[in-house]
Amino acid sequence: MEKLINLTLKVWRQNGSKAKGRFETYKVNNVSTGSSFLEMLDMLNEQLVNEDKVPVAFDHDCREGICGTCSLYINGRPHGPDDDVTTCQLHMRKFTDGQTITIEPWRSTAFPVIYDLMVDRRAFDKIISAGGYVSVNTGGVPDANAIPIAKADADEAMDSASCIGCGACVAACKNGSAMLFVSAKVSQLAMLPQGRIEASRRAKAMVAKMDELGFGNCTNTGACEVECPKNISLSNIARLNREFLYAKFQD
Amino acid sequence: MSNLLTASIGRKLLMSVSGLFLILFLFVHLILNSFLLLDGCMGFETGQLFNAGVHFMGTNPLIKIIEPTLALGFVVHIVYSLILTLQNMKARGQQAYASGKKTTGVEWASLNMLPLGIAILAFLIVHIFNFYLKMKGYIAWEGGEVEFPFFGSMATGENAYALVNEAFQSLPLVLLYVVGSVALAFHLAHGFWSAFHTIGWNNPIWMPRLRVISNVVAIILGGGFTVIALAQYLFF
Numbered sequence: 513m514e515k516l517i518n519l520t521l522k523v524w525r526q527n528g529s530k531a532k533g534r535f536e537t538y539k540v541n542n543v544s545t546g547s548s549f550l551e552m553l554d555m556l557n558e559q560l561v562n563e564d565k566v567p568v569a570f571d572h573d574c575r576e577g578i579c580g581t582c583s584l585y586i587n588g589r590p591h592g593p594d595d596d597v598t599t600c601q602l603h604m605r606k607f608t609d610g611q612t613i614t615i616e617p618w619r620s621t622a623f624p625v626i627y628d629l630m631v632d633r634r635a636f637d638k639i640i641s642a643g644g645y646v647s648v649n650t651g652g653v654p655d656a657n658a659i660p661i662a663k664a665d666a667d668e669a670m671d672s673a674s675c676i677g678c679g680a681c682v683a684a685c686k687n688g689s690a691m692l693f694v695s696a697k698v699s700q701l702a703m704l705p706q707g708r709i710e711a712s713r714r715a716k717a718m719v720a721k722m723d724e725l726g727f728g729n730c731t732n733t734g735a736c737e738v739e740c741p742k743n744i745s746l747s748n749i750a751r752l753n754r755e756f757l758y759a760k761f762q763d
Numbered sequence: 764m765s766n767l768l769t770a771s772i773g774r775k776l777l778m779s780v781s782g783l784f785l786i787l788f789l790f791v792h793l794i795l796n797s798f799l800l801l802d803g804c805m806g807f808e809t810g811q812l813f814n815a816g817v818h819f820m821g822t823n824p825l826i827k828i829i830e831p832t833l834a835l836g837f838v839v840h841i842v843y844s845l846i847l848t849l850q851n852m853k854a855r856g857q858q859a860y861a862s863g864k865k866t867t868g869v870e871w872a873s874l875n876m877l878p879l880g881i882a883i884l885a886f887l888i889v890h891i892f893n894f895y896l897k898m899k900g901y902i903a904w905e906g907g908e909v910e911f912p913f914f915g916s917m918a919t920g921e922n923a924y925a926l927v928n929e930a931f932q933s934l935p936l937v938l939l940y941v942v943g944s945v946a947l948a949f950h951l952a953h954g955f956w957s958a959f960h961t962i963g964w965n966n967p968i969w970m971p972r973l974r975v976i977s978n979v980v981a982i983i984l985g986g987g988f989t990v991i992a993l994a995q996y997l998f999f
Binding site: 522524535585586587588589593614616619620621622684685686687688689719720722723726727728729730731732733734735738739746747748749750751752753754755756757758760 | 767770771772773774775776847850851853854855856858859860861862863864865866867868869870873874876953956957960961962963964965967970
């Protein structure tokens, strides 16, 4: 049943990357439990604009959980208290009337805060640029059965490819490691014949870039897997380890 | 191969391989420790089996190679754990989450490998002073010479059993050993399967099994050392 709830928000405010941040407390009333978390933040911003205050900056784009733009560390968890959803898919029915909600940006050295709740996630783009692609033009869509691929491989590659690069894995990781992201991006190509050809070069280049950008080292803790809105499996990390070590031992 | 050890995964491989090597050592150690309790059921006089084991370990020429390798294993495992942890702390950043970490379903041990490792190291140092340095003759002690069966004949050597037996009559020391063993069990419950994961094992059938085996290894080793220390205190 849809109902209206009143909330207290503790929001991280930071006027630019160099500024010192602090928490500000706001009240938002009459939030529909049928609305999304970002719609609730829209309500807050409208309120702030009407009061001639600076609205809270936060990342958002598609608002249907496929673009990977939204972030937010909500009440102790990336993408909030629900499982397997992005913040834009998080419903306000997951919260109760009178609740205090703490909203923070992703915290990681490789993801510096740009403004308020926005962080710079270009480090992920740099890792992709280092090798997360197939470098030949593969032309148009080929005939479906021209290259036979086992159903199990196709499914697993597709599961890995569902990573939207939101960075929740890094935000959740006690080591600030990007291994779940990198391993998904390496795996989605390593399991298919078109990507297999460059698998060694890709694994080495992407891991080198990941290390260079100051991400931490994976300790197989698994918090990333729990918080991933797309359910990317930890087994991708083992596959990346194998791809990388195999490539290195071949050199 | 060139810059393997400067890459994150290469360093983790060192942690993994050195860790598995240390686990292998722990199994050998546990088998030898079990001699402390087994005299009765094997038909020997108290202490004979353990003394023979210690004599074998002290006189075996292979030990001269294995011992430095083992020390290297410890050094690599500890040094690289510190390097990696410092990098991880730097990557995590200064600013902690004000709302804490409420991610559920994460192994407690996996979040506390460094504190557990430090506990094991502290125990290890005490342990080395308790027994290793004495049995190796670096610290003087009075055990006296005893005779024991050794590969079909009788041999004489120092009474290492007496040293252990006497040490384990002290309740605080026994409790310290129990704490060290329990810390070890938790460390291994995560460490064992994690080591294989780092090498690249992700077989969907065997990975869940490996996690179970990991707990079994942890219980055998941690539990084994605990039981031996307690039994020595209570029954011998």
